[in-house]
Amino acid sequence: MSSHLVILSMLFGAAAGAFLPRIAYRLTVPFGRPARSSCHRCDRQFPSGTGGWIHAGPACCGHGHRPVIVSALLGGVLAVLLGPVPQLPVHLLAAVPGVLLAMIDLGCLRLPDRLVGMLAVVAGLPLALLRPDRIGPALAAGLLIGAAYLAIALLPGRGLGLGDVKLGATLAFLLGFAGWPAVAVGFGTAHLLNGAIATWLLVTRRTRPVPFGPALLLGSCAGLLTAA
Ligand SMILES: [Zn+2]
Numbered sequence: 001m002s003s004h005l006v007i008l009s010m011l012f013g014a015a016a017g018a019f020l021p022r023i024a025y026r027l028t029v030p031f032g033r034p035a036r037s038s039c040h041r042c043d044r045q046f047p048s049g050t051g052g053w054i055h056a057g058p059a060c061c062g063h064g065h066r067p068v069i070v071s072a073l074l075g076g077v078l079a080v081l082l083g084p085v086p087q088l089p090v091h092l093l094a095a096v097p098g099v100l101l102a103m104i105d106l107g108c109l110r111l112p113d114r115l116v117g118m119l120a121v122v123a124g125l126p127l128a129l130l131r132p133d134r135i136g137p138a139l140a141a142g143l144l145i146g147a148a149y150l151a152i153a154l155l156p157g158r159g160l161g162l163g164d165v166k167l168g169a170t171l172a173f174l175l176g177f178a179g180w181p182a183v184a185v186g187f188g189t190a191h192l193l194n195g196a197i198a199t200w201l202l203v204t205r206r207t208r209p210v211p212f213g214p215a216l217l218l219g220s221c222a223g224l225l226t227a228a
Helices: 003-017 020-027 065-082 087-108 113-130 132-154 162-176 180-203 213-227
Strands: none
Touching: 003 065, 003 087, 020 065, 020 087, 065 087, 065 213, 087 113, 087 162, 087 213, 113 132, 113 162, 132 162, 132 180, 162 180, 162 213, 180 213
């Protein structure tokens, strides 16, 4: 594994991360509401069409450095642990909608369908082309987790939303290409992380809903890396 590969992966992460604040800001709205069309601090209207979405730097007012740092670090970690394999660019690309989903879920407890779909296509199609022999197990993992999470979501008061079900099924499908141990570690880690956060909130007597998306996404990274 060369340092060039790590630097290139970090640069890709940083460059992609620079474009995330505007998209995340516009999509961080309560369920059923349209995307934000203006900045709530200075009232400036965002340009209509794609020009209002594709924008490097802060969303409008404020800072935009956090997604750049997170995406760059994620790119570096993926490059170090996966090494020069054909799957590396796929996972670097998948990390872009992944970080975006985590940002939006942290902001408003929502995982937009279109972004989850984008993650499934951006990563699922090339993985299926690279490992056609793993399509069966990947689909089985996606169906298994999707069905289990749907059953949990339908139980009253379990705090699992349909967005979590769809993201869980998508991530299980993608991890399925890396093997069943990756699926087990990915989802085990996600539930451990979520449990730790819930316990911490309970101990500190804070009552607020915990988004599950970031734990699912981080857990999937752990699953992926154990399979590397
Ligand atoms: Zn503004």
